[in-house]
Amino acid sequence: MRTVYGAIAFAEIAIGVLLVVRMAIGPTVADRIVALNTVCTQAALSVLFYAAYADRSIYLDVALWFASFSYLGSVVFARYLERELL
Amino acid sequence: MKAVIVIALACVGLGFSLSGAVGILRMPDLYCRIQCSSKTTTMGALPALIALVVGEGVLSSYASRALLTAFLLLLLNPASSHALARAAYKSGVPMWDGAVRDEAAEARHRREQRRRERRRDGSGQED
């Protein structure tokens, strides 16, 4: 069962490779922000499953921080795109 | 039996996450990519979280964190993608060539035309 959790965690973060490609070639800055937001979502899921794999429930808080701070980051970056941050 | 359910749900979630990432790679313009990003959230994250809840039991701390994470993702991710789409649209990121129509641009165009006509009529009356 723990191996299953570990495999799921690895697969969730392996999807991030595709998103890093989009972050490299994205023509506009907003494309890169989209890729970054999705990377954070995938990382949150991966951390949840890695916590189940390692059997350490203290890791679970990091997933919450990933979920909430990806929102904060993309909103701040979007405000920067609108030129309202400065 | 529990392992089978966990693997099945996680495969559903992983499949939708993968198709969302492939969509982010293949879609032609920014707005379609934002749609794919929301897609990984709804159908990619929820089955995976349900798989975690099924595997670890409903009354464990994993289930409570999975519930909180699902709540945060469902509530915050549409809001952030809305902020991103609005910022991109206001800062003039174009849609791709095959986009069918842009009713906001049409409305803006109509408003400009009306204002121009009104100005022309006003100047004509003054003369």
Next chain:
Amino acid sequence: MAVFWMMDYLALALILVCAGLVVRLRNLNGAVMALSGVGAFSALLFVVLGAPDDAHSEIVVGAIALPVLYLVAIGKARAEVHDSGELDEQPRTRP
């Protein structure tokens, strides 16, 4: 144990790729986004290595606060550049 090493090396490789992007990208704002990606992946690496408290501070500082400071700095640096043209021209005073 295999899962540990796989996730370790994958997170490390993604950090290296993002760091390479920070150096190689010509677009300044895009490079800042790649820097934010470095922060997110290194938070994941901290979790894999067993330091969730460092992962917390890495998410806040490395993925959000530092890129936002860089963005503010880039915006301010771009806003105030003007070319006065002739050498004997009176320099323009800032408002």
Next chain:
Amino acid sequence: MSGLSAALLRTFALACWAMAVWLLLTWTVTAEQLVVGAIVSAAVAVFLAPLGPVAGPWRLLDPRVARRTAALAFVAGRRAVAANLRLARRIWAPSRPLRSGMVIVPTTQRSPLGLTVVGLVSSLIVDNQLVDVDRSRGRLLYHAVDVPPRDPDQARERINGPLEAHLRQERG
């Protein structure tokens, strides 16, 4: 006097929500945790209460409200699954025609709560993504992957009509 009792009720509702979040975050039921959680959530509620009106958790005990919330969640979930499958097919088969575009859709909601619920839930359904809102005239600007026909009523039927049907009854 009624102002004071309304403020107390609002603070209590906020304290209930904060206590629920505390329980989910700690997930330990000992006496110390509960006492500390009660104190912290009361402090949070006192500080956050002046920000605006709050719907208490007991609103869900009202069977009418509970039924409409459940119906809204059911409709949104069904449409989300269907739209996800459509979008996945469109991603894996790029030969399918991709007719994307910006659409302006009228809405009947005017209150901030109604607009928020319509915007969030219809953005969760991945075929369309909310881009901009005109609150005074009740127009929503959507980016749709599959553009609906030009008639505003049909577009509303395709995008946010089924959700607002449940919301309008809830507003009474």
